[in-house]
Amino acid sequence: MSLLITGGTVIGPTGAIAADVLVDGETIAAIFAPGQGPGVETLDATGKYVIPGGIDAHTHMELPFGGTSASDTFDTGTRAAAYGGTTTIIDFAVQRTGEVVQDGLAAWHAKADGNCHIDYAFHMILGGVDDDSLKAMDQLVADEGVTSFKLFMAYPGVFYSDDGQILRAMQKARDNGSMIMMHAENGIAIDVLVQQALARGETDPIYHGITRPEALEAEATHRAIALAEVARDCPLYIVHLSASRALEHVAAARDAGRNVFAETCPQYLYLTLEDQLGAPGFEGAKWVCSTPLRSKHESHQRDLWRGLRSNDLAIVSTDHCPFCFKDQKERGVGDFSKIPNGIGGVEHRVDLVYQGVVDGKLSVERWVETISTTPARMFGLYPKKGVIAPGSDADIVLYDPNGRTRISVETHHMNMDHSAYEGYEIAGRVDTVLSRGEVIVSDGTYHGAKGRGRYLRRGLSSYLV
Ligand code: DUC
Ligand code: ZN
Ligand code: ZN
Numbered sequence: 001m002s003l004l005i006t007g008g009t010v011i012g013p014t015g016a017i018a019a020d021v022l023v024d025g026e027t028i029a030a031i032f033a034p035g036q037g038p039g040v041e042t043l044d045a046t047g048k049y050v051i052p053g054g055i056d057a058h059t060h061m062e063l064p065f066g067g068t069s070a071s072d073t074f075d076t077g078t079r080a081a082a083y084g085g086t087t088t089i090i091d092f093a094v095q096r097t098g099e100v101v102q103d104g105l106a107a108w109h110a111k112a113d114g115n116c117h118i119d120y121a122f123h124m125i126l127g128g129v130d131d132d133s134l135k136a137m138d139q140l141v142a143d144e145g146v147t148s149f150k151l152f153m154a155y156p157g158v159f160y161s162d163d164g165q166i167l168r169a170m171q172k173a174r175d176n177g178s179m180i181m182m183h184a185e186n187g188i189a190i191d192v193l194v195q196q197a198l199a200r201g202e203t204d205p206i207y208h209g210i211t212r213p214e215a216l217e218a219e220a221t222h223r224a225i226a227l228a229e230v231a232r233d234c235p236l237y238i239v240h241l242s243a244s245r246a247l248e249h250v251a252a253a254r255d256a257g258r259n260v261f262a263e264t265c266p267q268y269l270y271l272t273l274e275d276q277l278g279a280p281g282f283e284g285a286k287w288v289c290s291t292p293l294r295s296k297h298e299s300h301q302r303d304l305w306r307g308l309r310s311n312d313l314a315i316v317s318t319d320h321c322p323f324c325f326k327d328q329k330e331r332g333v334g335d336f337s338k339i340p341n342g343i344g345g346v347e348h349r350v351d352l353v354y355q356g357v358v359d360g361k362l363s364v365e366r367w368v369e370t371i372s373t374t375p376a377r378m379f380g381l382y383p384k385k386g387v388i389a390p391g392s393d394a395d396i397v398l399y400d401p402n403g404r405t406r407i408s409v410e411t412h413h414m415n416m417d418h419s420a421y422e423g424y425e426i427a428g429r430v431d432t433v434l435s436r437g438e439v440i441v442s443d444g445t446y447h448g449a450k451g452r453g454r455y456l457r458r459g460l461s462s463y464l465v
Contacts, residue, residue: 002024002029003043004021004041005023005396006034006037007046008045009050011051016365020036021388022038027437045432047400049397050388051388052373052386053433054081054086054349055381056086056088056090056317058090066341070322070323071322071344073115076415077346078116083430085397085433088120090120092124092150093123095124095127095128095133097158101140105122116451117452118435119436119455129151149178149179151180174235177464179235184220185212186220205285205287208336208339209293215245225253237260240263241304242264242291250312261463266348266349267289269304282333285325285339289342290341308370316353317375320343320346326417380460398431399430399431400428400429400430405430406423438452
């Protein structure tokens with residue numbers, strides 16, 4: 001079936017043009033000057049931006065963590081993502097320490113298979129680097145379409161890798177063309193600070209942030225960059241970068257021509273240590289995530305927006321890892337270290353970054369680049385995803401710059417009993433969402449279905465040299 005999207009402004013990384021987009025079945029067939037397309041069924045996009053569907057390159061559906069599990073399943077989480085204009089997620093499959101990597105990947109396929117509303121792919125978390133997992137990296141790249149591996153410099157005893165393990169995994173990634181993604185915080189030092197704070201009776205949620213200081217994110221980021229250099233410039237992607245000094249290290253590496261990339265997340269662009277983590281009583285638990293929210297008295301948010309403009313920050317992902325306040329976040333009453341780490345936001349990323357356009361912090365082209373085109377290129381999904389071009393999947397969002405979105409637990413679709421962005425007003429709105437040619441959201445009504453999302457085998461990153 002053919003569908004002509006008429007009257008809209010098509011946004012790509014190289015510019016915005018008035019154009020009509022012909023969708024044939026699951027893919028984009030052609031782009032026409034306005035009014036020049038064939039006489040088929042039409043979808044009116046007058047006054048709207050026509051953008052490639054959002055790609056959230058960092059989600060954790062159903063992640064077992066902190067003694068509980070992230071509250072969105074692949075069903076609820078991908079449906080919420082669709083509502084918010086995201087048509088692809090890349091979730092993190094997990095190899096637990098001592099587990100066979102391929103078994104961890106199979107477990108993630110079992111969770112996602114038949115449950116997703118939009119297309120999905122996987123990165124692989126390596127919970128242990130040894131001869132077997134290094135061999136498994138080659139197999140995942142060659143056969144499974146998993147071409148990026150996340151390591152943790154934080155969470156000793158859970159996901160932590162030491163510098164030797166990190167170096168070996170980086171050397172392997174350099175050889176097989178894959179990407180190392182890094183949670184860059186010095187977890188050994190953080191654990192000392194956490195124990196000292198608890199011993200002093202500092203148990204409120206804000207101490208989660210205070211015991212994870214910026215210096216320990218900057219130090220780990222710098223160390224990861226140094227280890228990647230030793231591994232013959234292994235491609236390195238810093239996840240959830242939250243702070244100015246970590247960004248400086250990334251910028252310096254990029255200025256030196258290194259294969260170093262980074263993402264940030266909406267929570268670091270909008271929320272702060274004082275206003276959210278420091279909310280009265282136990283309320284701040286809603287915003288316990290790692291890396292933590294940073295101080296509003298420093299220049300982090302200004303620097304992160306600038307990093308997005310300059311491409312030192314390439315991507316905005318969510319690190320969507322929702323936990324309900326009741327029973328889940330409440331596990332940490334009286335001990336902040338027991339609060340499960342994570343914020344849910346997969347539904348709001350497209351809107352929250354668009355607010356940066358409204359506020360004059362990003363161009364409309366850069367908005368599309370950071371939420372869709374660059375994630376596709378970075379993680380081997382381009383040009384199937386991430387662009388409005390003939391031959392690409394017809395994952396398309398009609399975005400209304402004259403609409404409004406009010407974020408609230410009353411109206412969101414994520415499986416969370418609160419919203420990290422309660423009451424936020426966005427001067428824009430997701431109007432219509434197509435996933436492979438099918439209208440799955442229109443005017444706030446859902447038309448998609450569980451199980452229609454397909455697993456995407458990814459290629460190597462377009463950015464590697
Ligand atoms: N950070 C979080 O906030 N949640 C999940 C894992 C992580 O690194
Ligand atoms: Zn992380
Ligand atoms: Zn994460």
